[in-house]
Amino acid sequence: MKKMCGLWLCCLALMSSVCAAEPVVLATVQPLAWMAQAIAPAGTQVQVLLPPTVSPHEYQLRPADVAKVQHSALLLWVGPAMEPWLVQWAKQLPAEKNLALLPNVLHEESHDHDEASHSVESDPHLWLDPLALRAQAPMLAEKLIAIFPQQTDEIRQRQQQFEKDMTALDAELSARFASVAAQGFVVYHDGYQRLVQRYHLNQRAAAWQHESIATGARDRAKLLQLLNSGSVRCLFYEPEHGADVVQSWLGSAAKTVRMVEIDPLGASAKNYADFMRDLSQKMAACLAGN
Numbered sequence: 666m667k668k669m670c671g672l673w674l675c676c677l678a679l680m681s682s683v684c685a686a687e688p689v690v691l692a693t694v695q696p697l698a699w700m701a702q703a704i705a706p707a708g709t710q711v712q713v714l715l716p717p718t719v720s721p722h723e724y725q726l727r728p729a730d731v732a733k734v735q736h737s738a739l740l741l742w743v744g745p746a747m748e749p750w751l752v753q754w755a756k757q758l759p760a761e762k763n764l765a766l767l768p769n770v771l772h773e774e775s776h777d778h779d780e781a782s783h784s785v786e787s788d789p790h791l792w793l794d795p796l797a798l799r800a801q802a803p804m805l806a807e808k809l810i811a812i813f814p815q816q817t818d819e820i821r822q823r824q825q826q827f828e829k830d831m832t833a834l835d836a837e838l839s840a841r842f843a844s845v846a847a848q849g850f851v852v853y854h855d856g857y858q859r860l861v862q863r864y865h866l867n868q869r870a871a872a873w874q875h876e877s878i879a880t881g882a883r884d885r886a887k888l889l890q891l892l893n894s895g896s897v898r899c900l901f902y903e904p905e906h907g908a909d910v911v912q913s914w915l916g917s918a919a920k921t922v923r924m925v926e927i928d929p930l931g932a933s934a935k936n937y938a939d940f941m942r943d944l945s946q947k948m949a950a951c952l953a954g955n
Contacts (some may be wrong), residue, residue: 669702688738688812692745693748694721695930696792697741697766699937703827704802706816712737720905721747726754738812739764741805746770749790764808766801788858790929795941797859799831803808834938838945839864845952851892851922853902853911856929869897872914881911892918899923899951904932925951 689710692698695821701711714730715721721743726734734740734754742748742755744767754762767789791797807826810817842864855871891897892915900922902911908926912919927947931940 668836689733689736690739690741690809690812691733691737693740693742693751694930694938696793696798696937697743697933699931699940700792700798700801700805701739701741701809703830703937704805704820704823706813706819706823709813710807715894717930718905721930724748724750726750732757738762742766743789743791744768745771746787761808761811764805766804785858785862788856790856790859792859792937793857793929793941793944794859794863795831795834796863798937799828799835802827802831830938834941836864838941841945841949842866845949848899848952849897850899850901850948850952851888851897853900853906853928857901872911872925889915889918893921895921897922898954899925899948901925901927901951904928923951 687710689712690698690701690705691712692701693714695717697715698711698713702709705711712733714733715724731754734751735757740751740755740758741760741764742751744765745752746767755765770787770789793803802824805818809820813820819849846865847867849867849869851870851872852868853872855873857868860866861868870891872888892900900911900915900919902908902924904926908924910926924949927944929944931937931944934940934943
């Protein structure tokens with residue numbers, strides 16, 4: 666009888682702790698988490714689902730990840746084009762607990778390496794455009810107000826401040842890129858169309874069109890010819906690929922351009938503004954020849 670009572674007490678304690686737990690906003694990637702932290706009431710628990718060095722394109726959910734998704738107060742993700750592995754689990758959530766910023770965008774492939782590989786509308790990396798995040802702020806605020814109705818005024822104030830911050834950051838980035846926008850560059854992973862289109866940058870080609878699809882022999886030959894033409898100043902690659910891998914893939918063409926590592930997920934940054942400043946400074950410095 667004592668064991669039975671003890672078991673019930675443990676169950677009640679567990680249920681109480683679950684009920685008393687603070688609502689958690691779960692973002693798939695760090696840049697979205699920064700957005701949520703900026704708009705949600707101060708002190709809100711905002712967690713990031715993916716490890717900082719893992720690509721969101723082809724992640725495989727673990728049982729612990731599924732539990733986080735199911736028990737979150739709000740799931741904040743990009744959408745099927747970025748996180749196809751999340752679609753079936755997101756569908757099981759009530760509408761008020763699910764916010765896909767680009768629910769109808771699908772990834773489009775293109776094999777034309779002489780121009781932007783796909784349109785900005787089909788590029789799911791929307792966090793690389795501060796104004797794109799600004800446009801999503803009202804929708805996120807509405808979801809947060811449903812979770813924290815007593816803090817509506819605070820959420821609205823934080824939303825307005827976030828929108829002002831994004832406007833100011835956009836002006837800062839625009840000024841930084843203005844003098845180097847005409848300089849040609851190549852990216853290793855084609856995930857920068859939001860940034861390219863916003864600031865009128867001259868991306869000439871991409872080595873990879875998707876995380877798991879490398880260019881064929883013919884496309885690679887065209888890309889190497891472009892790199893050797895003298896019209897490309899920089900090649901930007903991500904930490905997950907590494908300089909050795911990129912140099913090996915490029916061969917002698919690697920000597921004709923400057924190679925710079927940039928992180929489109931901001932793993933080492935402290936906040937969104939610092940993340941975008943660091944990324945843009947690295948790109949602009951290379952394009953300026955510094």
